[in-house]
Amino acid sequence: MSKREVVALPDPAARRNVLAQDVSVRIGKAEIVTGVDMTVEPGEIVALVGPNGCGKSTLLSALSGLRPIANGRIHYGDSAISDIGHLELSRMRALVAQSQRADAPFTVQQIVEMGRHPWLRTDHAAESESVVAKAIDDCDLHDLTGRALGQLSIGQQARVAIARALAQNTPILFLDEPTAALDIHHQEHVLGILRRRRDEGAAILIVVHDLSLAAGYADRAALMSAGRIVKIGATDEVLTEDLLTDVYRHPVVSMQHPETGQRIIMPRR
Numbered sequence: 001m002s003k004r005e006v007v008a009l010p011d012p013a014a015r016r017n018v019l020a021q022d023v024s025v026r027i028g029k030a031e032i033v034t035g036v037d038m039t040v041e042p043g044e045i046v047a048l049v050g051p052n053g054c055g056k057s058t059l060l061s062a063l064s065g066l067r068p069i070a071n072g073r074i075h076y077g078d079s080a081i082s083d084i085g086h087l088e089l090s091r092m093r094a095l096v097a098q099s100q101r102a103d104a105p106f107t108v109q110q111i112v113e114m115g116r117h118p119w120l121r122t123d124h125a126a127e128s129e130s131v132v133a134k135a136i137d138d139c140d141l142h143d144l145t146g147r148a149l150g151q152l153s154i155g156q157q158a159r160v161a162i163a164r165a166l167a168q169n170t171p172i173l174f175l176d177e178p179t180a181a182l183d184i185h186h187q188e189h190v191l192g193i194l195r196r197r198r199d200e201g202a203a204i205l206i207v208v209h210d211l212s213l214a215a216g217y218a219d220r221a222a223l224m225s226a227g228r229i230v231k232i233g234a235t236d237e238v239l240t241e242d243l244l245t246d247v248y249r250h251p252v253v254s255m256q257h258p259e260t261g262q263r264i265i266m267p268r269r
Helices: 056-063 086-092 108-114 125-138 154-168 184-199 211-217 241-248
Strands: 018-027 030-040 044-049 071-076 093-096 172-176 203-207 220-225 228-234 252-256 263-267
Touching: 018 056, 030 044, 030 056, 030 071, 030 203, 030 228, 044 056, 044 184, 044 211, 056 172, 056 203, 086 093, 093 154, 108 125, 108 154, 125 154, 154 172, 154 184, 172 184, 184 203, 184 211, 211 263, 220 241, 228 241, 241 252
Parallel strands: 044 203, 044 220, 093 172, 172 203
Antiparallel strands: 018 030, 018 071, 220 228, 252 263
8 A cells, every 4th residue: 555644634623522421312212322421532542342232333323413312412522413513513523334335326436535525615625636545545445446335345345434434534533343344454454544543633433342453442442231331441441351251241351462462352262
């Protein structure tokens, strides 16, 4: 992959934290998320982890403004999310969902370019060509730009979705299991890109099932169970053997890699 200059966030003054206070979400009559308090600050990656069905994706969609909340409040910086218009919201946050519309009649190039739509008719429109080119390069899509999304593998489709979000170039990023369909090389590469975005000042919340990836790349972790945040804090404080064993209802082993010192978390077999 060719090296390009880092494309900075549109405006350092536009950086925002994400604040959730007493947030609850209902789907039908069922309360899926209950009383969540958490923040994601500029310049950090927070990993949202927990068992299947505990409410991670529902919470992420609520924090991104896609799902209404039943109680509580969500702010981006000083602005309540309910007071932010659709276009302004698209300039503040980008979202990578779990599944993509594989039947969309667009090429990879066109889909990544869609990430620039919020910046049309702004001072940042002139940057679009270079921002899109960098996103395509970062996500290793340069040989696929002319192909339709439905012609790609699930992993390639996931990289297109990530590239579109990167092209949107927002100070807040929400990603729902972005590495689940990726091979080891692309997992590490994409998370490295997110780490660089963090270093540029982005606030990043990522749902991830691989606890070793969470420990290796996140600054903090939020552990969910049955719709609630059990604990949020530094990854070493949250991703402990005892707490994970209790929440996942399976014995978990946590150890340091003998060469790198990074934490490895796996089920006890």
